[in-house]
Amino acid sequence: MTAHPSHGPAVIGRSLPRREARRLLEGRGRYLDDVARPGLLHAAFVRSPHAHARILGIDGLSARLIPGVVAVLTAEEVDRVCAPWSGVLERPPGMRSPLQRPLARDRVTYQGEPVVVVVATSRALAEDGCDAVEIAYEPLPAVTDLAAACETGAPCVHPEHPDNIAFRGVTAAGDAIAAFAAEGLIVVEETLHFPGVTAVSMETRGVLADYDAAMKRLDVTWSVQAPFQMRDVVARCFGLAECDVNVVVPDVGGAFGLKLHVFPDEMAVVAASVLLARPVKFVADRLESFMSDTQARRQIVHGRLAVDAQGRIRAMAVDIHAGIGAYSVYPRTSFLEPNQVSRLCGGPYLVPNYRAVATCMFLNTPPSGQLRGVGHPIACALTEALMDKAALVLGLDPFEIRALNLVPADAFPHQSHGGFRFERLGQQAALETIRQVTAEARAQVVAHRGSGGRKRLGLGIALFVELTSPGVGYYGLGGAHISSRETATLRLEPDGGVTVQVGITDQGQGLETVIAQVVADGVGVDVERVRVLHGGTSGAPFGGGAWASRGASLGGEAAWRAARALRQRILAVAAAALDRPDGTHALSIVHGLVVDGDGEALASLADLARRVHYRPDTLPGHALESLTATETYLHEDFPYTFTNGAHAALVEVDEVTGEVRLAGFWVVADCGTVLNPLLADEQVRGAAVMGIGGALWEECLYSPSGDLATATMADYFTPMAVELPDIVVVHMSTPTAQSQLGAKGAGESGIAGAQAAILNGVNAALAESGARLDTFPLTAERIWRALHGRPAQARPVPGTEPV
Numbered sequence: 001m002t003a004h005p006s007h008g009p010a011v012i013g014r015s016l017p018r019r020e021a022r023r024l025l026e027g028r029g030r031y032l033d034d035v036a037r038p039g040l041l042h043a044a045f046v047r048s049p050h051a052h053a054r055i056l057g058i059d060g061l062s063a064r065l066i067p068g069v070v071a072v073l074t075a076e077e078v079d080r081v082c083a084p085w086s087g088v089l090e091r092p093p094g095m096r097s098p099l100q101r102p103l104a105r106d107r108v109t110y111q112g113e114p115v116v117v118v119v120a121t122s123r124a125l126a127e128d129g130c131d132a133v134e135i136a137y138e139p140l141p142a143v144t145d146l147a148a149a150c151e152t153g154a155p156c157v158h159p160e161h162p163d164n165i166a167f168r169g170v171t172a173a174g175d176a177i178a179a180f181a182a183e184g185l186i187v188v189e190e191t192l193h194f195p196g197v198t199a200v201s202m203e204t205r206g207v208l209a210d211y212d213a214a215m216k217r218l219d220v221t222w223s224v225q226a227p228f229q230m231r232d233v234v235a236r237c238f239g240l241a242e243c244d245v246n247v248v249v250p251d252v253g254g255a256f257g258l259k260l261h262v263f264p265d266e267m268a269v270v271a272a273s274v275l276l277a278r279p280v281k282f283v284a285d286r287l288e289s290f291m292s293d294t295q296a297r298r299q300i301v302h303g304r305l306a307v308d309a310q311g312r313i314r315a316m317a318v319d320i321h322a323g324i325g326a327y328s329v330y331p332r333t334s335f336l337e338p339n340q341v342s343r344l345c346g347g348p349y350l351v352p353n354y355r356a357v358a359t360c361m362f363l364n365t366p367p368s369g370q371l372r373g374v375g376h377p378i379a380c381a382l383t384e385a386l387m388d389k390a391a392l393v394l395g396l397d398p399f400e401i402r403a404l405n406l407v408p409a410d411a412f413p414h415q416s417h418g419g420f421r422f423e424r425l426g427q428q429a430a431l432e433t434i435r436q437v438t439a440e441a442r443a444q445v446v447a448h449r450g451s452g453g454r455k456r457l458g459l460g461i462a463l464f465v466e467l468t469s470p471g472v473g474y475y476g477l478g479g480a481h482i483s484s485r486e487t488a489t490l491r492l493e494p495d496g497g498v499t500v501q502v503g504i505t506d507q508g509q510g511l512e513t514v515i516a517q518v519v520a521d522g523v524g525v526d527v528e529r530v531r532v533l534h535g536g537t538s539g540a541p542f543g544g545g546a547w548a549s550r551g552a553s554l555g556g557e558a559a560w561r562a563a564r565a566l567r568q569r570i571l572a573v574a575a576a577a578l579d580r581p582d583g584t585h586a587l588s589i590v591h592g593l594v595v596d597g598d599g600e601a602l603a604s605l606a607d608l609a610r611r612v613h614y615r616p617d618t619l620p621g622h623a624l625e626s627l628t629a630t631e632t633y634l635h636e637d638f639p640y641t642f643t644n645g646a647h648a649a650l651v652e653v654d655e656v657t658g659e660v661r662l663a664g665f666w667v668v669a670d671c672g673t674v675l676n677p678l679l680a681d682e683q684v685r686g687a688a689v690m691g692i693g694g695a696l697w698e699e700c701l702y703s704p705s706g707d708l709a710t711a712t713m714a715d716y717f718t719p720m721a722v723e724l725p726d727i728v729v730v731h732m733s734t735p736t737a738q739s740q741l742g743a744k745g746a747g748e749s750g751i752a753g754a755q756a757a758i759l760n761g762v763n764a765a766l767a768e769s770g771a772r773l774d775t776f777p778l779t780a781e782r783i784w785r786a787l788h789g790r791p792a793q794a795r796p797v798p799g800t801e802p803v
Contacts, residue, residue: 010521011517011520011521011527012517012518012521012673012675012741013673013674013675013676013677014517014676014677015676015677015678015679016513016517016527016676016678016679017513017678018510018512018513018679019512019513019516020506020510020512020513024251029251030250030251031203031223031250031251031252031253032203032206032207032208032221032222032223032250032281032283033206033283034250035208035221035250035281037208037210037279037281038279039278039279040208040278040279040280040281041070041119041120041121041272041276041278041279041280041281042119042120042121042122042123042125042126042280042281042282043117043118043119043126043268043269043272043280043281043282044117044118044120044123044126044127044129044130044282045114045115045116045117045118045130045265045268045282045288046114046115046116046117046118046130046133046135047111047112047113047114047115047288047291047292048104048108048110048111048112048113048114048115048137049111049137050108050111050137050139050140050142050706051109051110051111051142051144051364051365051702051705051706051707052107052108052109052110052139052140052141052142052155052157052364052706053107053108053137053138053139053140054106054107054137054138054140055104055105055106055107055108055115055135055136055137056136056137056138057135057136058074058115058116058133058134058135058136059133059134059135060072060074060116060118060132060133060134062132062133062134063118063129063130063132063133064129066120066125066128066129066132067125068120068121068122068125069118069119069120069125069126069128069129070119070120070121070276070278071118071119071272071275071276072116072117072118072119072129072133073103073116073117073118073119073268073271073272073275074103074115074116075101075102075103075104075105075115076105077275078101078102078103078117078268078271078272078275079101079102079103079105080275081238081271081274081275082101082102082237082238082267082268082270082271082274083236083237083238083239084099084100084101085099085100085233085237085262085330085331086098086099086100086328086330087100087327087328087329087330087331087332087333087334087367088328088333089333089335089475089478089479089480090477090478090479091477091478091479092167092169092335092339092478094167094168094169095166095167095328095333095335096161096166096167097166097327097328097333097334098158098160098327100264100327100330101264102114102117102264102265102267102268102271103115103116103117103264103268107140108137109157109158109326109327109364110325110326110364110365110366110706111291111364111702111706111707111708112288112291112292112366112708113264113292113326113366114264114265114268114292115135116130116133116135117265117268117269117272118130118133119272119276119280140155141155142155142364142705142706143155143157143164143363143364144363144364144365144702144703144704144706145363145702145704146298146299146300146321146322146323146361146363147300147321149164149323149361149362149363150164150321150359150361156362157326157362157363157364158362161362164361164362164363165359165360165361165362166324166328166334166335166360166361166362167335167358167359167360168357168358168359168360169335169339169342169357169358170355170356170357170358171342171343171354171355171356171358171418171419172354172355172356173351173352173353173354173417173418173419174315174352174353174354174417175353176315176316176317176353176354176355177355178353179306179314179315179352179353180304180306180315180317180353182306182314184308184309185306185307185308185314185315186306186307186308186309186390186393186394187304187305187306188304188305188307188386188389188390188393189302189303189304189305189386189389190302190303190382190385190386190389190774191300191301191302191303191774192300192301192303192378192381192382192385192759192774192775192776193300193774193775193776194297194298194299194300194301194378194381194776195297195298195698195699195700195701195776195777196295196296196297196298196323196365196368196699196700197295197296197297197371197693197694197698197699197700198258198289198290198293198294198295198296198371198700198716199254199255199256199257199258199293199294199371199372200289200698200713200716200718201253201254201255201256201258201259202253202254203223203252203253203254204283204284204285204286204288204289205223205258205259205263205266205283205284205289205293206222206223206266206281206282206283206284207220207221207222207223207266207269207270207281207282208220208221208222208269208279208280208281208282209269209270209272209273209274209279209280209281210273210278210279210280211270211273211274211277211278212277213277215244216240216244217244217245217246218234218238218240218244218245218246218270218273218274219246219248220234220245220246220247220248220270221247221248221249221250222247222248222249222266223249223250223252223253223255223259224247224249224252224255224259224260224505224545225252225255225257225259225260225505225507225545225546225547226260226482226505226544226545226546226547227247227248227249227503227505227535227536227537227540227545228247228483228503228537228542228543228544228545229260229331229481229482229483229544229545230247230262231245231246231247231537232481233262233330233331233481234247234267234270237267238270238271238274245537246536246537246538247536247537248535248536248537248538249505249534249535249536250535251506252505252506252507252508253507253508254507254508255507255546256371256372256507256690257296257369257370257371257372257374257547258293258294258369258371259507260332260369260370260545260547261294261329261330261332261367261369261370262329262330262331263292263294265282265284265288265292266282269281269282286712286713287711287712290700290708290710290711290712290716291366291708291711292366293366294325294329294366294367294368294369294370294371295325295365295366295367295368295369295700296337296368296369296370296371296374297337297368297371297377297378297694298322298323298363298365298368298700299320299321299322299323299337299338299341299378300320300321301318301319301320301321301341301378301382302318302319303316303317303318303319303345303382303383303385303386304316304317304318304386305386305387305389305390307390307394307401309394310404311390311391311394311396311400311401311404311405312404312405313346313349313350313351313352313405314352314353315351315352315353315354316345316346316351316353316354316355316386316417317354317355317356318341318342318345318355318356318357318382319356319357319359320338320341320342320356320357320358320359321359321361322337322338322341322358322359322360322361322368323360323361323363323365323368324338324360324361324362324363324367324368325362325363325365325366325367325368326362326363326364326365326366326367327367328360328367329367329368329369331475331480331481331482332369332370332475332480332482333478334360334367334368334369335358335360336370336374336375337368337370337371337374337375337378338358338359338360338375339358339375340374340375340376340379340467341356341358341375341378341379341382342356342357342358342418343356343375343416343418343419343420344375344376344379344380344418344420344465344467345379345382345383345418346379346383346417346418347379347380347383347416347418347420347464347465348383348402348405348406348407348427348463348464348465348644349383349387349402349405349406349407350405350406350407351417352417353417354417354418356418364706365700365702365706370547372687372690372747372748372751373466373687373690373691373748373751373752374548376464376466376467376748376751376752376753377691377694377751377752377753377754377755377756380462380463380464380752380753380755380756381462381755381756381759381776383756384460384461384462384463384753384756384757384759384760385756385759385760385763387401387402387405388460388760388763388764392767398461398760399431399435399461402431402461402463403428403431406427406428406431406463407422407425407427409427409428412424412425413638416465420467420640420642421638421639421640422465422642423637423638423641423642423736423737423738424734424736424737425465425642425643425644425670425734426644426670426732426733426734427463427465427644429670429732429734430463430644430645430646430668430670430732431463431646433646433668433730433732434461434646434647434648434666434668437648437666437668437728437730438459438461438648438650438664438666441459441648441650441663441664442459444457444650445457445458445459445650445764449768454654454655454656455652455653455654455655456652456653456655456765456766456768456769457650457651457652457653457663457765458650458651458653458760458761458762458763458764458765458766458767459648459649459650459651459761459764460648460649460651460756460757460758460759460760460761460762460763460764461646461647461648461757461760462646462647462648462753462754462756462757462760463644463645463646463753464644464645464646464647464749464752464753464756465642465643465644466549466642466643466644466645466745466748466749466752467548467640467642468548468549468550468553468640468641468642468643468744468745468748469548469549469550469553469554469635469640469641469744469745470484470548470550470639470640471484471634471635471638471639471640472484472634472635472639473639473640474548474639474640482544483503483542483543483544483545484544484634484635485542485543485544485554485632485633485634486502486503486504486543486544486550486554486555486557486558486632486633486634487502487503487541487542487543487558487630487631487632487633488500488501488502488503488515488541488555488558488559488561488562488563488630488631489501489502489541489562489628489629489630490519490523490559490562490563490565490566490628490629490630491627491628492523492566492570492605492609492627492628493609494606494609494610494613494614495606495609496525496529496592496604496605496606496607496609497525497529497530497531498519498520498523498525498529498530498531498563498566499530499531499533500515500516500519500530500531500532500533500559500562501533501534501539501540501541502515502532502533502534502540502541502543502555502558502559503534503540503541503542503543503544503545503555504534504543504545504546504550504551504554504555505534505535505545505546506534506535506546506551507546509546509551509679509683509747510676510679510682510683511532511534511546511551511555512532512534513676513679514551514552514556514675514676514679515530515532515555515556515559516530516531516532517675517676518556518559518560518563518675518741519532519559519560519562519563521560521563522559522560522561522562522563522564522566522567523563523566523567523570523589524567524588524589524590524591524592525589525591525592525605526591526592529592541630541632543555543558548745548748549744549745549746549747549748549749550745551747552675552741552743552745552746553641553672553736553739553741553743553744553745554633556675556741556743557633557739557740557741557743558631558632558633560740560741561631561633561740562629562630562631563629564740565629565631566627566628566629567589569626569627569629570589570594570605570608570627571587571588571589571594573608573612573619573627574587574594574602574603574608575587576619576620577603577608577611577618577619577620578594578602578603587602589605592604592605592606593605594608609627612627613627633739635738636738637738638738641672641736641738641744641745642744643669643670643671643672643734643744643745643746643749644670644734645667645668645669645670645732645749645752645753646666646667646668646753647665647666647667647668647688647752647753647754647756647757648664648665648666648757649662649664649665649666649754649757649758649760649761650662650663650664650665650761651663651758651761651762651765652765653762653765653766653783654780655769655787657780657784658779658780658781658782658783658784658785658787659780659783660696660758660762660778660780660783662692662696662723662724662725662758663725664725664726664728665688665692665724665725665726665727665728665754665757666727666728666729666730667684667685667688667727667728667729667730667749667750667753668730668732669684669729669730669731669732669746669749669750670731670732670733670734670744670749671731671733671743671744671745671746671749672733672734672735672736672741672742672743672744673733673735673741673742673743673744674731674733674743674746675741675743677731680729680731680746681729681731683746683747683750684727684729684746684749684750685727685729685750686750687747687748687749687750687751687752687754688727688750688751688754689719689724689727689750690750690751690754691750691751691752691753691754691755691758692719692724692754692758693717693718693719694751694754694755694776694777695754695755695758695759695776695777695778696719696723696758696777696778696779697717697718697719697777697779698716698717698718698777699716699776699777700716701715727750729750755776758778759773759776759778762778762783766783766786766787769787771783771786771787772786773786
């Protein structure tokens with residue numbers, strides 16, 4: 001079934017602005033910090049100043065004596081009501097992570113870990129109480145550098161473990177060891193260093209918990225992405241029935257994967273509400289966020305690529321060392337990102353022999369978690385750096401070597417060497433499109449070459465495949481209580497409008513607008529007559545929430561199917577009410593009117609709805625149809641929806657200062673059916689900006705003793721408009737056949753290849769000088785040192801397996 005129905009002007013495919021934008025711009029948004037309850041208390045935390053230390057004693061007496069302080073809680077009290085958790089799954093087997101609790105007990109394992117929660121009548125008084133708490137520590141050896149953690153004899157983050165290895169997994173296809181031993185192949189290799197980065201969402205984390213002791217019912221207002229997941233976690237940890245836990249998600253000011261995780265301080269706030277039987281709220285300040293939010297990307301990846309004399313890939317080997325922090329995050333685990341890297345390296349290409357080893361290491365840093373484009377930027381950067389190196393050795397054009405190795409268009413569906421099944425992709429078209437849109441930039445680079453001066457130009461390209469909309473195999477097979485399906489419920493109102501309830505949540509991606517467009521077309525009403533409700537577990541249909549670019553492809557598809565079902569019910573009522581013996585096939589709905597085959601209006605939806613709701617006695621008995629429809633959507637044939645695309649970056653490098661200026665940036669994105677081009681562009685550009693930040697500026701830095709050195713926005717640099725070029729977005733469309741809409745994910749394609757394209761562009765610009773960069777971010781200092789033969793402090797590289 002096509003996404004563009006014949007019963008009226010299509011709304012799908014139109015560039016409609018976000019319908020919630022004006023409300024938010026006028027200050028009418030309702031975020032967590034806007035929510036208040038009678039008798040509300042506020043929480044603040046005493047956090048560990050050490051990366052690793054033993055807790056010798058806690059004295060909270062002075063804090064308890066401060067007027068307005070209601071409670072000073074430690075692990076001893078909180079553990080009575082909240083069970084600990086461990087971020088491991090049943091699959092793949094072999095994961096290990098110690099039990100984690102809301103508050104540290106006996107030992108702290110990273111700077112910023114919560115130790116004491118102070119609850120008071122105001123946030124200021126709670127912070128005063130924190131200042132009065134005295135804690136005695138015995139510092140212990142800490143390890144915050146990934147390379148150091150891999151060394152023999154490194155301090156152990158968890159003394160009960162013999163080393164810092166949390167998990168080790170192998171992904172293989174063919175026989176890479178034998179392939180690398182074959183004669184006549186050209187082998188190139190690359191090692192890339194990725195620092196830890198964090199989400200820096202505009203709205204920080206927070207929670208308001210309100211426990212009714214008499215009813216044993218818990219209401220939680222939470223700035224999260226997956227309300228049903230969090231309801232399940234809270235119910236199990238606090239021994240409550242799921243039906244007695246209600247999670248409400250108000251407006252969310254950005255999430256990017258950060259707000260999918262269970263954070264100990266948020267669980268401590270829930271525990272405080274349970275213990276005190278009062279509503280308690282906590283909203284992290286920016287310093288707390290930098291110290292305690294999950295991080296991502298902290299990896300050292302080494303890759304080898306074997307190609308024949310024509311440039312065809314014969315084998316690829318990848319060795320991944322990932323720092324996952326002090327604990328594996330719950331419930332999605334910290335092993336997901338390195339696992340994604342191991343399965344996505346070489347993704348767009350035919351790789352007959354492949355082997356990837358992923359080793360996850362504990363560090364005395366906050367746990368790592370999911371961040372927009374999980375694993376994709378790392379896998380793409382390593383793959384595309386190796387492709388550029390191979391092209392250079394063989395004297396091939398970077399476009400040529402990629403075209404030679406892409407999966408042929410007639411080879412889909414295709415089983416990748418990483419174990420993924422690709423339904424169908426538009427890779428050749430993406431490569432040709434990026435070639436066309438960068439033709440002028442390539443000519444500019446050629447013309448500039450050898451011109452002298454302090455500026456060097458380089459053009460970098462990168463191809464990617466992107467995993468979106470995961471199915472049951474992503475978490476369900478591992479035992480995590482995370483839904484991979486989405487449901488939508490539609491109701492025709494007495495005035496002819498349509499109300500939609502969806503389990504998908506919105507963090508600024510324009511969900512309300514896209515769902516309204518889908519429903520308007522599906523039913524046959526004007527988009528202004530569709531109201532979209534979301535954000536919570538009470539009344540909303542069960543769903544997984546917003547993550548992995550699944551809002552339009554899963555939530556939108558569920559809404560589309562429910563809309564078509566509702567349309568059929570409406571037409572059944574209309575056929576009976578209008579005494580049409582020819583039935584529903586001769587009727588249609590256009591702009592909220594039931595029309596016949598000649599386009600003549602026979603009745604309005606408002607007239608029909610009012611008769612059904614208020615005067616059913618005027619309808620034939622068989623027309624007592626409920627004007628409500630619910631549909632659920634789940635992938636059936638393929639466990640994921642893969643999309644693809646290409647990035648290109650034109651960079652200008654100043655040889656004197658090492659500074660990089662982005663002179664141009666292009667993204668070709670194939671997200672299947674584009675439901676709203678304007679919002680799709682916003683998603684792609686926003687993701688590209690995050691990728692650019694990771695390429696050039698963002699990193700979480702720690703001192704050797706584990707002190708966070710990037711704890712403010714003055715130290716942790718995120719890209720601003722003045723540093724960015726116009727980001728050109730070109731959409732392609734290879735619709736998925738798994739759904740009726742044909743939509744794929746769009747929210748992460750902008751970040752997947754950004755770092756790869758910029759890295760390749762910078763190294764192309766520096767090629768004449770013989771300098772090369774392998775460490776992100778590509779700061780001016782690192783580039784200057786590379787240009788002037790003054791390398792930064794030597795960084796040991798973890799040993800790689802012989803292949």
